[in-house]
Amino acid sequence: MSNSIYPWQESSWQQLQTLRQRMPHAILFHGAAGIGKADFIEQFAQGLLCEDVRPDGHACGACASCGWFSQQNHPDYRRIRPEAMEDEPAAEGEEGEGEVKKAAKSKTPSKEIKIEQIRSLADFMNISTHRQGLRVVVLYPAEALNMPASNALLKTLEEPPPGTVFLLASNSLDRLLPTILSRCRKFALPMPNHAEALAWLKAQGVADADSWLREQGGAPLAALEQAESGSREDLETLLQLLAHPSVEGALKVADKLQKVPLGGPSSWLQRWLYDVFSYKLAGNIRYYPRYQKELASLADKIHVSRLLAAIKGANERRATADHPLSPKLFLEEMLLEYANCCS
Ligand SMILES: [Zn+2]
Secondary structure, three states: OOOOOOHHHHHHHHHHHHHHHHOOOEEEEEOOOOOOHHHHHHHHHHHHHOOOOOOOOOOOOOOHHHHHHHOOOOOOEEEEOOHHHOOOOOOOOOOOOHHHHHHHHOOOOOOOEOHHHHHOHHHHHHOOOHHHOOEEEEEOOHHHEOHHHHHHHHHHHHOOOOOEEEEEEEOOHHHOOHHHHHHOEEEEOOOOOHHHHHHHHHHOOOOOHHHHHHHOOOOHHHHHHHHHOOOHHHHHHHHHHHHOOOHHHHHHHHHHOOOOOOHHHHHHHHHHHHHHHHHHHHOOOOOOHHHHHHHHHHHHHOOHHHHHHHHHHHHHHHHHOOOOOOHHHHHHHHHHHHHHHHO
16 A cells, blocks of 8 residues: 555645544544545554654554555454455455355345444454554445444444544445434545646546546546546447437447446436536536537427436436346436437
8 A cells, every 4th residue: 555645635634633632533534435535544544553653644654563554454453345345355354254254255245334344343342452552443435334234333433442443434424324423523535626636647647537537526536447447438439329319329329338337327327417407507517528519409408307307317227227137228228218308
């Protein structure tokens, strides 16, 4: 792990260091998706555990604690996230998490944080820490906690074990239990401004960085992920159809994109419809400015009530995109509905 934070997080980092004098037992970091919250809190966790922390709060990167941390086997550190986010589920979890991992292996990795994962913290919190230091739990995204897991976590937060710090991150506070919110110190992490995010994205070697960034609403890590997933051509295929809708075209594109993970096309359509809507209402385009001409003509043509119905439909469809019965059918329905809405 690199020993740095993102350029747009510098002032947040400094602000956070002032909390170290009297560490809250739980901090909830919040902000838009794709701005680097998880990396930020992992950096902070490493700094809290480091045996030779630098004056600016960054970990030294050289002590035993930093060594364990970078190997993901620090005895006083646990990271809790949905199984779907683990790159190498088999390599981790030698201590205590083994059973959870084994059970999950045979199925599709879960996108939820489950109660077993929270329960596995009980043993961890009962043994004494290495050199009487802090114990750190990082958990994200907090909205992935299912209801039983939320309740289990709440119990822990209500009676915090001494010397333990919980660092949570969330993309949407309104999806968390109010009782969890009230037990955490909230800490907002900023969205970088466009120039800052663009400079960073270009430095990562992303071609066409400006388009990627706009399409991800300005969130640089989300833009990087999209750019690296190689879906540029698929996106263009879809946008061409959205710009020039037809029934025949809808069926062709559905056929062409059926192998693409559906989260992509369904969120691209969502954003496209938002752009049409926002252009109609306020003359603004957020995601696809290079399609201004087409967006303007659609905004002119589609009645606002049909547009709202299409947005509602797209939002509902996005929610089921991870588990379609048939990808091709899913796309056909989605695109035919859109073509009808525009006719
Ligand atoms: Zn260190």
